Amino acid sequence: MDSAKAKLLLRVAAAVELLSLLVLLGNLATVHVPAVASVLGPTHGCAYLFVIIAAIQAGAQGRGRAKAFVPGVGGLLAVRHLDRS
Template sequence: MSSMKVLRIAAGVEAASLLALMANVLTIHAASVSSLGGPVHGAAYLISIAVTFSLTATDASTGARALSFVPGIGGMLALRRLRPCHSGPRHLHRSARGRSDPVAGLSP
């Protein structure tokens, strides 16, 4: 399994477990949910940090490393920073009249 896939899974588990823990605290505050969700969230958080550091070991991208420390969504932020650029559709540019113009700013 590739490191990016591990980071994707860990980031999803990190965010989902935080949401589950917050929902539990705001509603019934069941001890069993807290005792299971806390360690799952903590493990996903640490895995996100470790995998981000391993992916950026040869790269000078300290931004992804710093973002990985944000609790709850750090894995998602790091994943977004590490995502390779793709040649998808170009962004729309605003024309002089304020309307979106899909061809403005494109070089011939």
């Protein structure tokens, strides 16, 4: 896979991961609708795994790869690391 495509996929997956986490936490803090958690929980989990895979495909090494493993914001940190290097 082209590095630029992998970087774009990493950006999208990082945004989905963060957004799904924010909605899950907002749901938990307010109305706690079980249907929201049952839909967004697996979505967040899949986005988290996709971020890790996309970071590896984008060529992240060392710290950049390690940052991808941080739940919630790891994808954004990995993208930032890739942009700087």
